[in-house]
Amino acid sequence: MRIGFIGLGIMGLPMAEHLVRAGHEVVGHDVVDRPFRTAASVAEAVREAEVVITMLPADPQVEAVFPEITANAPQDALYIDFSTITPQTSRRLAEQWKRTLDAPVSGGEKGAVDGVLSLMVGGSEADFEAARPIFEAVGKTFRLVGGPGSGQFVKAANQLVVGGTYALVAEAIVLMEAAGVDAAAGLDVLAGGLAASRILDLKRESMLARSFQPGFRIDLHHKDMGIILDAARTAEVALPMSALTAQLVAAARAQGHGSLDHSALLLVVEGLSAN
Numbered sequence: 001m002r003i004g005f006i007g008l009g010i011m012g013l014p015m016a017e018h019l020v021r022a023g024h025e026v027v028g029h030d031v032v033d034r035p036f037r038t039a040a041s042v043a044e045a046v047r048e049a050e051v052v053i054t055m056l057p058a059d060p061q062v063e064a065v066f067p068e069i070t071a072n073a074p075q076d077a078l079y080i081d082f083s084t085i086t087p088q089t090s091r092r093l094a095e096q097w098k099r100t101l102d103a104p105v106s107g108g109e110k111g112a113v114d115g116v117l118s119l120m121v122g123g124s125e126a127d128f129e130a131a132r133p134i135f136e137a138v139g140k141t142f143r144l145v146g147g148p149g150s151g152q153f154v155k156a157a158n159q160l161v162v163g164g165t166y167a168l169v170a171e172a173i174v175l176m177e178a179a180g181v182d183a184a185a186g187l188d189v190l191a192g193g194l195a196a197s198r199i200l201d202l203k204r205e206s207m208l209a210r211s212f213q214p215g216f217r218i219d220l221h222h223k224d225m226g227i228i229l230d231a232a233r234t235a236e237v238a239l240p241m242s243a244l245t246a247q248l249v250a251a252a253r254a255q256g257h258g259s260l261d262h263s264a265l266l267l268v269v270e271g272l273s274a275n
C-alpha cells in the first residue's frame with residue numbers, strides 16, 4: 001500500500017521501517033530531519049496515499065496536521081492515528097473523515113523496534129479489516145475494541161497499569177535498598193514469582209543503575225495520566241490508584257525530569273524518604 005506517515009520519532013521511525021520491510025511504499029514527514037523524512041510537508045506526504053498514518057506526541061500536534069491531511073489526501077484514503085490522545089479528539093476526527101481508526105499502541109520503543117506492538121483499535125469493522133496488513137507489519141496483538149475513540153479508552157487502561165507498576169517497582173527498590181538487602185537479587189526473585197511483569201523484565205537493571213534514557217518520556221506519561229483521569233470522569237468511575245500515580249508523575253515533571261524515561265518515577269519515590 002502507499003502510506004503517508006507523519007511523525008517519525010521514537011515510535012514512528014521503527015514502525016515506518018517495518019512497513020517498508022513488509023513491502024509497503026512509505027512517504028514520511030516530520031517537522032525535524034529524520035531518516036524516513038522524504039516529504040517536506042504533510043500535504044506532500046499524503047497526496048497519493050491509500051493510507052495516512054500519524055504517530056505524534058499529543059492532541060495539539062494531531063489537531064495541527066489533521067486539516068492538512070483532509071485537504072490533501074485522496075477522499076477514500078484510510079486514516080490511522082497511532083498517537084495516544086483523548087477519546088474526544090479521536091471521535092471528532094472520525095466525524096470529519098469517514099474512514100478513521102484510532103489505534104494507539106503499547107509495547108514501548110522495544111516493541112516498536114521488534115515489530116511486536118499491541119494495538120487497541122476504535123472504528124468500523126471494515127476499516128479494521130482494511131488496516132490488517134498494516135497492523136500485522138508493526139504489531140503482534142491487535143483487536144477492534146469498539147467505535148471511534150474506543151482504542152483510546154483501552155490505551156488509558158493500559159497506561160494506568162503501566163504507571164502504577166512503575167510506581168510499585170520503584171517502591172520495591174527503595175524498600176530493599178534501604179533495608180540493605182541485595183536489591184538486584186530481590187528483583188530477580190520478584191520477576192520469577194507472582195509479581196512478574198514485562199516492566200520488571202525489561203527495566204529492572206536500568207532502574208537499579210539509575211539510567212533513565214527514554215524510552216517513554218515522563219512528559220508523555222504526564223499527558224497520559226491526564227487522559228486517564230479525564231476518561232474516568234467521562235465514564236463516571238473512581239480510580240484512586242491512578243490519581244495517586246498521576247501525582248507522582250506530576251512530581252517527576254515538576255522536579256525537572258520531564259525528558260527522562262518514565263522509570264524515573266524512582267527518583268520521586270526515593271526522594272520521599274531522602275534526608
Ligand code: NAD
Pocket residue numbers: 006007008009010011012029030031032055056057058061064065082083084085105106107108109215216217220
Ligand atoms: P516522539 O516525540 O519521539 O515522536 C513524535 C514525533 O512527531 C517527533 O519526531 C516530532 O518531531 C514529530 N512531530 C511533532 N509535531 C509534528 C508536526 N506538527 N508535524 C510532523 N511531525 C511532528 O514521541 P514518541 O515517543 O514516538 O510517541 C509518539 C506517540 O506514541 C505519543 O502519543 C506517545 O504517547 C505514544 N507512545 C509512545 C511510546 C514510547 O514508548 N515512546 C509507547 C507507546 C505509545
